Amino acid sequence: MSNKEQAQIATAKCETAxxxxxEVATYFRxxxxxxxxxxxxxxxxxxxxxxxxxxxxxxADAFLARAAKVA
Incomplete structure (x- = not known):
């Protein structure tokens, strides 16, 4: 398994509903x-x-999308 595939699997496991x-503070920095x-x-x-x-x-993602449109 390539490093890219391993990274994709790790990312998928970390995604949460x-x-x-x-966590939002960290996500938004x-x-x-x-x-x-x-x-x-x-x-x-x-x-x-x-x-x-x-x-x-x-x-959270919808908020970021709205904020990007304003900026």
């Missing part, structure tokens, strides 16, 4: 406080599961 606030501001303003959608705040990957 939802992020925690910390911003602070946790900035993520919370986006959530509180409604710019970034969230869900509550078992008392935890999660952000669907779909919503």
């Amino acid at each position: 939802a992020f925690t606030v910390d 911003i602070s946790r406080a900035s993520v919370w501001r986006l959530l509180k303003s409604g710019a970034l959608a969230r869900a509550r599961i078992g008392g935890r705040t999660v952000i669907r990957r779909l919503d």
Whole structure:
């Protein structure tokens, strides 16, 4: 198996359906406080599961797409 194939498999295993606030901060390369501001303003959608705040990957990617159009 080539290195490229191994990297693709590793990437596929790491993809998740939802992020925690910390994971979104890492994904966007911003602070946790900035993520919370986006959530509180409604710019970034969230869900509550078992008392935890999660952000669907779909919503995170949609936010990035909207932000890229503005920039």
